[in-house]
Amino acid sequence: MAAGEFDLIDRIRARTVARDDVVLGIGDDAALLQPPAGMQLVVAMDTLNAGIHFPHDTAPADIGWKALAVNLSDLAAMGATPAWCTLSLSLSEPDAAWVDAFLNGFDALARQHAVALVGGDTTRGPLSVCVSMFGFVSPGRALRRAAARVGDDIWVSGTPGDAAAALAQWSAGGARDPVLRARLDRPTPRVTLGLRLSEVAHAAIDISDGLLADLAHVCRASNVRAEVDVDALPVSGALRAAVSDVETRRALQASGGDDYELCFAAPVAQRDAIFAAALDAHVPVTRIGRIVEGQGVVATSNGGPWMPVRTGWDHFAG
Amino acid sequence: MAAGEFDLIDRIRARTVARDDVVLGIGDDAALLQPPAGMQLVVAMDTLNAGIHFPHDTAPADIGWKALAVNLSDLAAMGATPAWCTLSLSLSEPDAAWVDAFLNGFDALARQHAVALVGGDTTRGPLSVCVSMFGFVSPGRALRRAAARVGDDIWVSGTPGDAAAALAQWSAGGARDPVLRARLDRPTPRVTLGLRLSEVAHAAIDISDGLLADLAHVCRASNVRAEVDVDALPVSGALRAAVSDVETRRALQASGGDDYELCFAAPVAQRDAIFAAALDAHVPVTRIGRIVEGQGVVATSNGGPWMPVRTGWDHFAG
Numbered sequence: 001m002a003a004g005e006f007d008l009i010d011r012i013r014a015r016t017v018a019r020d021d022v023v024l025g026i027g028d029d030a031a032l033l034q035p036p037a038g039m040q041l042v043v044a045m046d047t048l049n050a051g052i053h054f055p056h057d058t059a060p061a062d063i064g065w066k067a068l069a070v071n072l073s074d075l076a077a078m079g080a081t082p083a084w085c086t087l088s089l090s091l092s093e094p095d096a097a098w099v100d101a102f103l104n105g106f107d108a109l110a111r112q113h114a115v116a117l118v119g120g121d122t123t124r125g126p127l128s129v130c131v132s133m134f135g136f137v138s139p140g141r142a143l144r145r146a147a148a149r150v151g152d153d154i155w156v157s158g159t160p161g162d163a164a165a166a167l168a169q170w171s172a173g174g175a176r177d178p179v180l181r182a183r184l185d186r187p188t189p190r191v192t193l194g195l196r197l198s199e200v201a202h203a204a205i206d207i208s209d210g211l212l213a214d215l216a217h218v219c220r221a222s223n224v225r226a227e228v229d230v231d232a233l234p235v236s237g238a239l240r241a242a243v244s245d246v247e248t249r250r251a252l253q254a255s256g257g258d259d260y261e262l263c264f265a266a267p268v269a270q271r272d273a274i275f276a277a278a279l280d281a282h283v284p285v286t287r288i289g290r291i292v293e294g295q296g297v298v299a300t301s302n303g304g305p306w307m308p309v310r311t312g313w314d315h316f317a318g
Numbered sequence: 319m320a321a322g323e324f325d326l327i328d329r330i331r332a333r334t335v336a337r338d339d340v341v342l343g344i345g346d347d348a349a350l351l352q353p354p355a356g357m358q359l360v361v362a363m364d365t366l367n368a369g370i371h372f373p374h375d376t377a378p379a380d381i382g383w384k385a386l387a388v389n390l391s392d393l394a395a396m397g398a399t400p401a402w403c404t405l406s407l408s409l410s411e412p413d414a415a416w417v418d419a420f421l422n423g424f425d426a427l428a429r430q431h432a433v434a435l436v437g438g439d440t441t442r443g444p445l446s447v448c449v450s451m452f453g454f455v456s457p458g459r460a461l462r463r464a465a466a467r468v469g470d471d472i473w474v475s476g477t478p479g480d481a482a483a484a485l486a487q488w489s490a491g492g493a494r495d496p497v498l499r500a501r502l503d504r505p506t507p508r509v510t511l512g513l514r515l516s517e518v519a520h521a522a523i524d525i526s527d528g529l530l531a532d533l534a535h536v537c538r539a540s541n542v543r544a545e546v547d548v549d550a551l552p553v554s555g556a557l558r559a560a561v562s563d564v565e566t567r568r569a570l571q572a573s574g575g576d577d578y579e580l581c582f583a584a585p586v587a588q589r590d591a592i593f594a595a596a597l598d599a600h601v602p603v604t605r606i607g608r609i610v611e612g613q614g615v616v617a618t619s620n621g622g623p624w625m626p627v628r629t630g631w632d633h634f635a636g
Contacts, residue, residue, distance in 0.1 A: 023358055027539070028463050029395035029524055030362035032455070035353045040341055043436060044348035045404040045450060049443030077347035086363040088448050118361060125367030130406050130448040132363055137350070145346050206347060221345070 008099050008122045012087070015107050016117040021083065031118035033084055039136040044074035050127035054185070055170050060098050062185035063129060064105030070208065071133035072113060072189035073260040077206040079143040079198025080135040082191060084118045085110070090125035105186075113191055143197060143204035148222035148265035152202055154289040155274065157190050157261045159236035160211050164256020165243055179238040187260035188283075196277035197264055204264035210255040212308065215263055216297045222265075225294030230254060230301045234286040251308040254299060265291050326417050326440045330405070333425050334435040339401065349436035351402055357454040362392035368445035372503070373488050378416050380503035381447060382423030388526065389451035390431060390507035391578040395524040397461040397516025398453040400509060402436045403428070408443035423504075431509055461515060461522035466540035466583035470520055472607040473592060475508050475579045477554035478529050482574020483561055497556040505578035506601075514595035515582055522582035528573040530626065533581055534615045540583075543612030548572060548619045552604040569626040572617060583609050 013026040023032035035041055048067050050056055058066075068085065075082045087106070091098070099122075110117065115133070166184035169176045190206075197204060203222060205214045211233075215226050233253045243249040266274055271287070278285040299306045331344040341350035353359055366385050368374055376384075386403065393400045405424070409416070417440075428435065433451070484502035487494045508524075515522060521540060523532045529551075533544050551571045561567040584592055589605075596603040617624045 023457075024460070024462065029392040029522075030360045030398065030451075032396070032460055033359040033361060034457075035359050037355065041351040041353050041359070042348045043351060043402070043404060043450075043452070045406050045438045045448075047406040047408060047439055047441055047443070047446075047448060049408055049441060049446075052442050074347040078350070080348065084361070086361060086450060088363055088365040090365060090367055090446065120363045121365055123365055123367060124370050125365070125446060126444040128365075128367075128408065128443060128446055130363075130365060132361075132404060132450040133348075134361070135348075139341075139352075142342070142350055144342065204347075 004094065005122050007096065008094055011096065011099055012103065012117065015103050017110050017114060019083065019114065019116040022116050022118055025116065025118045033118065036136055040139055040142070042075055042078050042080035042135045042137050042142065043132065044071050045130065045132045046070045046074065047128060047130040058185060060101035061105030064102040065109050065186050067129040067131050068106050068109045069187045069189045069260060071131045072191055073187065073206040075133055075135045076189050076191045076194030077143060077204045077262055078137060079141060079194045079204065080137040081195060082113050082115050082133060082135040084116050084134045086132045087117055087120040088130040089122045090128040091122070092127060137198065141198045143194065143201055143264065145203055145205055145218045145221035148203040148218050148224050148291050150224055150291055150293050151268065152265035152291040153268055153271065153287050154226055154228060154263065154265055154291060155285050156211065156234065156263045156288050157193055157283050157285050158259065159234045159239065160207055160259045160261050161239050161249065161253035161256045162236050163187065163258035164252045165239050167258065169242065177238050177242045180242060184258060187258065189260060190262045190281065190283060193262060193277060193281035193283055196280055200270040200273045200277065201264045201266035204262050207259045207261045207263055208257055210257045211263060212254050212297050212299060218265065219295060219297055225292045226289060226297045227292055228289035228297060228299045230299050230306045232286065232288045234284065255308040322412065323440050325414065326412055329414065329417055330421065330435065333421050335428050335432060337401065337432065337434040340434050340436055343434065343436045351436065354454055358457055360393055360396050360398040360453045360455050360460070361450065362389050363448065363450040364388045364392065365446060365448040376503060378419035379423030382420040383427050383504050385447040385449050386424050386427045387505045387507045387578060389449045390509055391505065391524040393451055393453045394507050394509045394512030395461060395522045395580055396455060397459060397512045397522065398455040399513060400431050400433050400451060400453040402434050402452045404450045405435055405438040406448040407440045408446040409440070410445060455516065459516045461512065461519055461582065463521055463523055463536045463539035466521040466536050466542050466609050468542055468609055468611050469586065470583035470609040471586055471589065471605050472544055472546060472581065472583055472609060473603050474529060474552065474581045474606050475511055475601050475603050476577065477552045477557065478525055478577045478579050479557050479567065479571035479574045480554050481505065481576035482570045483557050485576065487560065495556055495560045498560060502576060505576070507578060508580045508599065508601060511580060511595060511599035511601055514598055518588040518591045518595065519582045519584035522580050525577045525579045525581055527575045529581060530572050530615050530617060536583065537613060537615055543610045544607055544615045545610055546607035546615060546617045548617050548624045550604065550606045552602065573626045
């Protein structure tokens with residue numbers, strides 16, 4: 001069903017979450033927001049392009065979910081509390097039914113985290129979704145990439161590799177596991193875990209490009225080395241069932257992108273607190289290595305060096 | 319020249335404006351910013367897609383300028399002080415020379431307004447530029463669309479119609495006036511004027527979709543009617559020289575988009591203050607009508623009703 005730009009905006013506005021700190025939301029030249037006193041503002045922005053960041057056959061509701069999820073994941077990796085977002089939606093034609101389906105996914109996740117959509121635009125162009133996400137953190141509490149310290153444990157949440165396995169299955173055109181596909185299409189941003197970790201961990205990053213590649217960003221920023229025991233990487237039952245070859249599976253776990261789990265560095269003394277945080281956040285966490293002096297990421301298996309099939313996910317090379 | 323995503327990010331980071339209120343800029347999962355105490359946060363977001371919002375032959379530097387300008391214009395229309403922005407850049411291939419040229423235009427305007435680029439992403443996809451812009455306004459000072467009052471004068475800055483004339487010349491493929499084309503490619507966001515107007519005007523909007531169409535948004539939000547004297551619309555020398563037919567010219571002035579001038583409503587008692595503000599901001603302003611009781615926008619010429627050839631610019635219809 002064709003619709004004008006303003007019809008689409010009305011549809012979007014009708015479904016947004018209400019918040020007291022939104023002075024003026026969708027419908028003016030810009031939104032007016034009241035940040036809480038004494039807090040730092042945390043801002044992330046990520047775009048999803050059709051065929052690059054999601055397969056062309058992805059359901060509109062899943063695109064809506066994922067566009068918000070990847071941005072919430074960035075805030076989770078800072079240990080921030082999300083509050084508001086803006087959305088820029090480019091569509092090849094103004095299709096009200098498509099937008100309604102998109103909003104079903106977008107709003108479901110927005111409501112989980114009480115995030116208000118306060119502005120943005122809808123426009124004509126190849127299918128693309130850009131979201132900016134805004135939240136807060138107490139000064140000094142953010143989980144920066146540059147704050148890992150020698151002696152820290154390295155942890156990961158969830159079971160990385162699932163999303164990449166779904167993408168590999170989709171590319172191969174064979175059997176497709178719906179559990180894995182759901183991990184690709186509807187990643188769970190670890191917002192609660194990130195909030196709890198801001199009290200006990202040193203550094204964090206979310207896994208969008210692949211565990212080892214993202215961990216390398218932490219090492220570079222912190223001027224440290226990471227030793228990762230590939231044998232310790234948590235594996236989901238779905239991944240184990242879908243990929244029988246151990247080395248292929250490990251490559252997906254270590255280098256597959258799009259999981260939006262958190263990889264974080266924390267003092268050894270905080271192990272109990274981290275398990276308690278994970279319990280509160282309803283997500284498993286696994287200790288996979290440690291921070292040492294040096295540079296780069298070293299992966300080992302059975303005590304020897306290990307190399308994955310591919311080492312990351314560059315959106316210009318992928 | 320091909321480059322990886324991280325090379326491009328390094329190029330972008332190297333050129334951003336420094337500000338004391340940027341706690342952590344480009345390079346982590348999200349930016350950390352320190353909003354000024356007691357101020358409201360103003361947030362806008364606009365996307366430019368190739369072939370929709372700018373002709374395919376637009377110079378990269380002009381695309382960079384315009385992507386920032388249209389967002390600064392949104393803040394100007396709120397009477398806000400700009401501070402920070404984020405940039406999501408989708409490119410069909412990672413071309414470092416293209417990005418450098420783009421940044422030449424983007425940074426030139428960012429430096430004029432001391433706006434720091436604090437985050438975003440670069441990714442693969444059809445050429446598209448999404449910018450989010452953040453600024454501040456004192457509580458109660460924002461120029462809302464809903465605040466026009468019966469009896470107000472209606473004003474416009476600059477000379478609307480120039481950008482639409484350039485687009486018409488480009489579409490026709492004939493003679494092209496470089497002055498008009500510069501108004502299309504390098505619009506001047508009226509930031510200083512907007513700031514000064516926040517002290518004296520009631521309501522404002524920037525002209526992105528066409529003067530009468532954008533003024534209709536103000537009328538709808540304020541529940542008033544606007545009477546516009548088309549004979550009073552300011553016309554540039556370049557437009558007069560390029561378009562000899564009066565009615566065609568008026569249609570461009572009244573309905574052409576992409577000018578990013580401000581249309582605003584202000585009390586009659588503020589006329590002197592508005593001319594003083596315009597003098598400070600180095601932009602002419604013209605009184606073109608008044609706000610009355612009723613609804614909608616009525617355009618007149620020589621005392622009789624007047625209708626333009628087209629009535630607006632919907633990005634899904636344009």
